[in-house]
Amino acid sequence: MVDFSLTRRDEELVALAERENKIALKHARAADVHSIDGALPFALPHPDVAGLQDPFEALANDHEGTSSEVIAEALMMISSAADADLRDRDHAFGSLVLEEFGTDEQKAKYGHLKLAIGLTEPGAGSDPSMIRSNSRYDAETGDYVLNGEKTFISFFNIYDGAVTLVRGEPDEKGNRPFHTFVVLRGQEGVGKVPSIRKMGMRQHDLAGFSMQDVRVPEIAKLSADFAKTFSKFNHNRPLVAAVALGTCRSMLDFTRERLEARGISIDYAKGAAGRSAAEDRLIRMEALWEAAWGVTMYAKWKQTQVGTPSYDYRTEASISKAIAGKAARTITQTCLDILGPEALSEHYLAEKWFRDVRIADIYEGAGEIQRVLVAREMLGYKRELN
Amino acid sequence: MISFELTEEQEIIRSTMREISRDALSPEARRHDLDGAIGTAVLDTIWQAGIVQAQADRESRSPVSNVLVLEELAAGDASVALAVGAASGFVQAVTDQGSEAQRAVFLASLEGDRFAAGTIAAMEPDFVGDVTRPATRVLRSEDGFTLSGRKTMVPLAAQSTHFLVIADLDGASDAFIVDASATGVTIEARQALGLRGLGLGEVNFDGVVLPTDARLGEGNGADVQRIIDGARVGLAAAMLGLSRAVMEHIIPYTKERVVHGSPLAQKQKIAFDIADMRMETDAIRWMTWKAAWALETGLDATRLAQLAYTYAGERVMQIADNGLQSMGGHGFVEEHPMEMWYRNARSLSMLESVAGV
Ligand SMILES: Cc1cc2nc3c(=O)[nH]c(=O)nc-3n(C[C@H](O)[C@H](O)[C@H](O)COP(=O)(O)OP(=O)(O)OC[C@H]3O[C@@H](n4cnc5c(N)ncnc54)[C@H](O)[C@@H]3O)c2cc1C
Numbered sequence: 001m002v003d004f005s006l007t008r009r010d011e012e013l014v015a016l017a018e019r020e021n022k023i024a025l026k027h028a029r030a031a032d033v034h035s036i037d038g039a040l041p042f043a044l045p046h047p048d049v050a051g052l053q054d055p056f057e058a059l060a061n062d063h064e065g066t067s068s069e070v071i072a073e074a075l076m077m078i079s080s081a082a083d084a085d086l087r088d089r090d091h092a093f094g095s096l097v098l099e100e101f102g103t104d105e106q107k108a109k110y111g112h113l114k115l116a117i118g119l120t121e122p123g124a125g126s127d128p129s130m131i132r133s134n135s136r137y138d139a140e141t142g143d144y145v146l147n148g149e150k151t152f153i154s155f156f157n158i159y160d161g162a163v164t165l166v167r168g169e170p171d172e173k174g175n176r177p178f179h180t181f182v183v184l185r186g187q188e189g190v191g192k193v194p195s196i197r198k199m200g201m202r203q204h205d206l207a208g209f210s211m212q213d214v215r216v217p218e219i220a221k222l223s224a225d226f227a228k229t230f231s232k233f234n235h236n237r238p239l240v241a242a243v244a245l246g247t248c249r250s251m252l253d254f255t256r257e258r259l260e261a262r263g264i265s266i267d268y269a270k271g272a273a274g275r276s277a278a279e280d281r282l283i284r285m286e287a288l289w290e291a292a293w294g295v296t297m298y299a300k301w302k303q304t305q306v307g308t309p310s311y312d313y314r315t316e317a318s319i320s321k322a323i324a325g326k327a328a329r330t331i332t333q334t335c336l337d338i339l340g341p342e343a344l345s346e347h348y349l350a351e352k353w354f355r356d357v358r359i360a361d362i363y364e365g366a367g368e369i370q371r372v373l374v375a376r377e378m379l380g381y382k383r384e385l386n
Numbered sequence: 387m388i389s390f391e392l393t394e395e396q397e398i399i400r401s402t403m404r405e406i407s408r409d410a411l412s413p414e415a416r417r418h419d420l421d422g423a424i425g426t427a428v429l430d431t432i433w434q435a436g437i438v439q440a441q442a443d444r445e446s447r448s449p450v451s452n453v454l455v456l457e458e459l460a461a462g463d464a465s466v467a468l469a470v471g472a473a474s475g476f477v478q479a480v481t482d483q484g485s486e487a488q489r490a491v492f493l494a495s496l497e498g499d500r501f502a503a504g505t506i507a508a509m510e511p512d513f514v515g516d517v518t519r520p521a522t523r524v525l526r527s528e529d530g531f532t533l534s535g536r537k538t539m540v541p542l543a544a545q546s547t548h549f550l551v552i553a554d555l556d557g558a559s560d561a562f563i564v565d566a567s568a569t570g571v572t573i574e575a576r577q578a579l580g581l582r583g584l585g586l587g588e589v590n591f592d593g594v595v596l597p598t599d600a601r602l603g604e605g606n607g608a609d610v611q612r613i614i615d616g617a618r619v620g621l622a623a624a625m626l627g628l629s630r631a632v633m634e635h636i637i638p639y640t641k642e643r644v645v646h647g648s649p650l651a652q653k654q655k656i657a658f659d660i661a662d663m664r665m666e667t668d669a670i671r672w673m674t675w676k677a678a679w680a681l682e683t684g685l686d687a688t689r690l691a692q693l694a695y696t697y698a699g700e701r702v703m704q705i706a707d708n709g710l711q712s713m714g715g716h717g718f719v720e721e722h723p724m725e726m727w728y729r730n731a732r733s734l735s736m737l738e739s740v741a742g743v
């Protein structure tokens with residue numbers, strides 16, 4: 001039966017996330033200013049921010065009675081958003097790959113570490129086939145030797161290392177397969193790059209690393225190939241959408257409150273011709289938000305139906321990311337415009353939300369990449385559409 | 387508990403309607419457009435499927451099922467979807483809000499085996515009008531009311547036995563059941579840009595004398611917003627069906643059409659428009675379901691209905707526009723349904739109150 005109500009447990013978890021967010025909002029400006037040059041100089045993770053319960057830990061410990069664990073997770077992210085940025089620190093992407101594709105031995109060795117995901121290179125972002133970092137097997141020592149450069153790697157400078165995707169040695173046909181390796185920060189040959197300054201999401205540390213004859217033992221090589229590594233995106237893309245929706249929710253609430261304070265209330269009953277321009281534009285932005293909410297919930301529901309490792313929700317995951325990514329751009333741009341120049345002031349968080357959320361349509365596959373994926377599926381194309 | 391799972395019955399409704407739409411509606415849509423009327427055989431087929439009659443059962447009627455029906459019908463012919471939606475909207479309003487006597491009278495008219503419609507008359511022949519503020523007025527008289535005003539874009543205007551007229555009474559919107567043959571009622575066909583099969587017309591009410599029991603719900607009056615909410619969701623569902631029709635037509639067309647050495651569909655602009663069609667139809671569908679769910683569970687649906695209607699209206703126009711563009715001149719000529727869909731998209735997205743769920 002079609003149902004859009006939250007379970008009691010969903011609601012409890014959402015309330016926890018909302019509470020965290022409320023507290024995080026008080027620190028959001030400080031986090032933005034102080035982390036311009038990289039990682040935050042003071043500890044912000046949840047117990048310090050809220051002094052309450054970590055909502056994602058609460059979910060992990062007890063998801064009984066939720067709409068499903070993955071739906072509840074998305075609902076919570078929609079309710080907390082980037083200002084809290086709780087989850088990124090605890091759900092290291094590389095660690096998730098290790099958890100899913102690592103052997104017991106590998107998990108025993110690396111499982112306690114926080115591992116970033118190292119895919120992007122200066123010459124390879126949207127197109128991973130351009131990845132040039134490579135690995136060579138040294139039969140004498142049984143080590144692999146890695147060379148190359150990775151950039152735009154989230155949290156690399158504050159985590160313990162990364163799961164990184166590189167090319168292996170050419171096969172008989174000259175093709176170089178993809179391999180993944182665990183590379184540790186501070187390891188010999190791993191070059192440090194200062195944290196990268198950026199427009200928004202400043203509390204989200206971004207760095208890179210170089211690899212110069214980095215020797216890693218055989219155990220560092222995971223069984224995750226290209227497809228396996230990228231399959232993790234299906235789970236994650238709707239979550240990127242959810243985080244963006246969280247920020248947009250803050251923006252929409254702020255805009256509505258400010259309009260109401262000026263005597264402009266939103267009447268959903270009226271026809272379009274009866275509305276003021278501000279009212280009409282805000283209603284259209286709310287509609288966009290609802291559209292993105294729907295496709296995000298659907299992707300997560302479908303994931304629940306087919307199972308996380310399945311590929312059968314990849315199109316829905318792309319749809320969610322693409323709609324929310326574009327919605328985030330439009331909603332934040334338009335809300336500032338509705339409110340007028342005062343909204344540009346650093347006295348409010350609106351200008352920060354505008355900066356923060358712009359990344360949603362770029363990382364984990366730009367909107368164009370999601371459209372390539374959706375269109376290929378619809379048209380039965382592969383390489384002929386790129 | 388968040389779920390997108392249809393019941394078994396809903397799955398059956400959907401596949402039955404999909405079949406009817408494909409086999410009986412799509413092939414006739416162009417003819418309905420040219421004739422300015424839906425064929426009686428088609429209307430009777432729909433009538434015999436029992437969709438309109440099912441709205442008379444307050445217990446079993448389901449807005450979620452109704453949006454499934456309207457999506458499927460509109461994928462075949464949006465005029466037929468709205469004919470069903472309009473007749474359903476009338477029955478729903480009387481079922482939900484009518485007094486016992488009103489229900490008995492009007493619901494009896496559903497018993498025949500030919501299409502018999504009452505429709506809602508809400509929009510007015512006025513530029514920049516707002517459906518929530520009608521200029522049509524009802525004044526109290528000694529033993530009832532007098533109704534004066536004009537309504538436009540009334541579906542099946544010539545075929546309707548009754549109109550549910552949205553009019554101002556004492557400064558608030560209310561609804562009145564008016565017999566199409568009452569003295570002072572004149573009906574004029576007014577063909578429009580799109581949905582030509584629907585037989586849109588203008589209805590003039592010139593001092594029409596109404597008995598007390600013409601007021602929907604009699605003494606208490608009607609909740610007009612509920613009617614508008616249901617209609618916004620119904621229109622969104624019809625826009626969804628139309629969007630899907632465009633998408634399903636454009637996929638094979640652009641894969642076959644070779645321009646500058648490769649199929650159109652392999653060009654990124656075209657492929658991305660097609661991806662957007664899929665993304666947006668999905669988005670409209672879930673918004674429509676959510677609003678229908680709110681209606682079904684008795685929650686305040688005004689906001690969700692407005693958002694679904696607004697979003698669907700923006701997107702269906704964009705989808706039809708891009709669909710037409712990617713067919714070039716072939717999109718502009720009557721040999722293909724695209725130009726009709728383009729006209730229908732603009733029409734559907736601007737109407738109010740004509741398709742209840
Ligand atoms: C804050 C942040 C965090 C990040 N975190 C990580 C991380 O943890 N790990 C990691 O590996 N990477 C990470 N990235 C990198 C991110 O995934 C890439 O930036 C992204 O994939 C785009 O690659 P690019 O920047 O090289 O852009 P390019 O590949 O140069 O693309 C530029 C633009 O071209 C367009 N485009 C690209 N391909 C196509 C196409 N086929 N058709 C049409 N248009 C196209 C898109 O609009 C795209 O935005 C992060 C980036 C940022 C900014």
